[in-house]
Amino acid sequence: MSPSAATGGDEPGEAPSFGTIFREQAPFVWRLLRRIGVRAVDADDLCQEVFLVLHRRFAEIDTSRPLRPWVYGVAIRLAGEHRRRRRFAEGARESADVSAPALQHHELERRQLRDLLHEAIARLDETKRAIFVLHELEELSMTEIAEALSCPAQTAYSRLHAARKEVRAFFARLEARETVA
Amino acid sequence: MIDRDVPPLLHDGAALPDLLREALETATDDELPDGARMNRIEGELAAAIARGREQRASSPRVSGWRPAAPQRHIRFAAAKVGLAALVGMGAAWSGVEGYRVFQGAFERATMERPPPMPAIEPRNSARSVTAPSRREAPNLESSPSAVADPDPVFAPHAIATSEASPALSTKSNSVRHSDPPSPPPNIATAPPASLEEDLLERATRALRRDPTEALALADEHAHTFAAGRLAQEREVVAIQALSKLARFDAARARAKRFFERYPNSPYVNDILRLANAPAGP
Numbered sequence: 001m002s003p004s005a006a007t008g009g010d011e012p013g014e015a016p017s018f019g020t021i022f023r024e025q026a027p028f029v030w031r032l033l034r035r036i037g038v039r040a041v042d043a044d045d046l047c048q049e050v051f052l053v054l055h056r057r058f059a060e061i062d063t064s065r066p067l068r069p070w071v072y073g074v075a076i077r078l079a080g081e082h083r084r085r086r087r088f089a090e091g092a093r094e095s096a097d098v099s100a101p102a103l104q105h106h107e108l109e110r111r112q113l114r115d116l117l118h119e120a121i122a123r124l125d126e127t128k129r130a131i132f133v134l135h136e137l138e139e140l141s142m143t144e145i146a147e148a149l150s151c152p153a154q155t156a157y158s159r160l161h162a163a164r165k166e167v168r169a170f171f172a173r174l175e176a177r178e179t180v181a
Numbered sequence: 182m183i184d185r186d187v188p189p190l191l192h193d194g195a196a197l198p199d200l201l202r203e204a205l206e207t208a209t210d211d212e213l214p215d216g217a218r219m220n221r222i223e224g225e226l227a228a229a230i231a232r233g234r235e236q237r238a239s240s241p242r243v244s245g246w247r248p249a250a251p252q253r254h255i256r257f258a259a260a261k262v263g264l265a266a267l268v269g270m271g272a273a274w275s276g277v278e279g280y281r282v283f284q285g286a287f288e289r290a291t292m293e294r295p296p297p298m299p300a301i302e303p304r305n306s307a308r309s310v311t312a313p314s315r316r317e318a319p320n321l322e323s324s325p326s327a328v329a330d331p332d333p334v335f336a337p338h339a340i341a342t343s344e345a346s347p348a349l350s351t352k353s354n355s356v357r358h359s360d361p362p363s364p365p366p367n368i369a370t371a372p373p374a375s376l377e378e379d380l381l382e383r384a385t386r387a388l389r390r391d392p393t394e395a396l397a398l399a400d401e402h403a404h405t406f407a408a409g410r411l412a413q414e415r416e417v418v419a420i421q422a423l424s425k426l427a428r429f430d431a432a433r434a435r436a437k438r439f440f441e442r443y444p445n446s447p448y449v450n451d452i453l454r455l456a457n458a459p460a461g462p
Contacts, residue, residue, distance in 0.1 A: 022223065027213045030222075035211060044218065048226045055230055059450040110207045117204035136189050137208050157187060164190065171201035 015063045022051055025067065028138075029075050035133045037122045038079050046082055050075045069140060073148030076130045083126070120170040128163035135160055377406045384418045392425035413439075417448050417455075424455050 384398035423432035
């Protein structure tokens with residue numbers, strides 16, 4: 001049986017199968033892991049781990065509800081455990097050298113801009129990083145974020161506020177340096 | 182509603198450093214994994230699921246995915262047979278539907294080198310998968326609908342709580358109880374594993390056309406391979422056969438023995454649905 005034949009068979013109106021959910025969600029879980037600073041090779045393993053957890057719980061999960069907050073919550077928790085276990089340095093991922101002098105705004109390629117953003121995110125502590133990425137990049141609502149991270153919405157909000165402040169400050173410093181240069 | 186008060190930075194109209202605004206805009210182009218990478222992840226996931234199922238069936242203690250699976254052909258054959266059993270039940274069990282979709286991935290996995298073990302040993306994840314373990318004495322008298330509906334305790338929000346970052350949630354789930362160890366087979370006299378697999382495959386195939394034969398084959402399996410690797414799958418087949426034969430009391434009795442022996446089995450929910458299934462064809 002081909003993978004597509006094996007995985008594509010959801011009938012209209014049926015609850016999505018595990019395979020369908022994997023195909024829909026896994027690429028975004030992988031990207032989320034990258035966005036919170038996980039190296040690509042580790043993102044492969046962690047993405048797999050996320051869906052192993054989902055698979056174990058699949059029979060118990062109400063798939064009629066949005067799964068994304070739950071899946072993202074698992075991804076962030078596993079990434080945190082991974083980070084602590086491996087003790088890989090924050091920002092060990094490929095990132096821009098923000099100490100490079102004379103950054104010229106107009107000279108920055110899009111890739112460099114992305115790297116700068118990832119660098120700013122990597123400097124946040126773990127919780128703030130997750131909330132910032134989930135809200136600003138993944139565009140989850142604060143309710144969904146609170147659900148994903150199992151924290152009160154107000155706590156999520158205050159952490160988002162703090163994360164934004166730090167990220168703004170990071171870019172403000174860069175711009176100031178650019179202006180001076 | 183707090184959501185409306187906190188739109189993403191790019192949409193809230195607030196003044197942003199130009200560099201930050203452009204960086205956020207470029208982030209929408211963050212790369213998604215390509216198809217080859219996703220296929221590889223899927224294949225490894227399928228293999229890990231098969232490995233975990235086999236270990237749960239045979240290990241006295243399951244604390245995560247362990248390397249050094251015994252014999253490759255047994256490992257994948259066990260997965261295949263277990264999967265076939267679940268596929269057979271899929272028409273009746275929507276909850277098992279998810280397993281079916283991995284058949285292709287399993288087949289692909291068998292064609293490839295055994296995948297590396299995940300770099301992560303999800304001990305906490307394994308520990309958190311405790312839903313069945315709390316059901317050491319499942320209520321077999323409950324209504325089918327009550328069983329079929331997701332337990333609100335394990336609805337996504339509640340699950341998210343149990344899966345949450347330790348930094349945010351200090352409550353830990355109950356410790357997973359291990360399945361009682363199966364007595365080791367007598368190596369000198371145990372029939373070959375391939376016979377065990379063949380027998381269970383025959384029983385599984387017989388389910389559709391002749392539940393009586395399926396039950397007989399399952400009982401033969403129980404007699405010949407009392408402590409076989411596929412004992413749980415065998416019991417699932419037997420209980421399904423009993424249900425098809427409308428022998429619900431026998432099905433419940435066998436299900437009860439199953440729960441006592443394998444309180445943490447991944448098939449607990451499926452068997453609950455079966456044992457509580459209404460009378461029908």
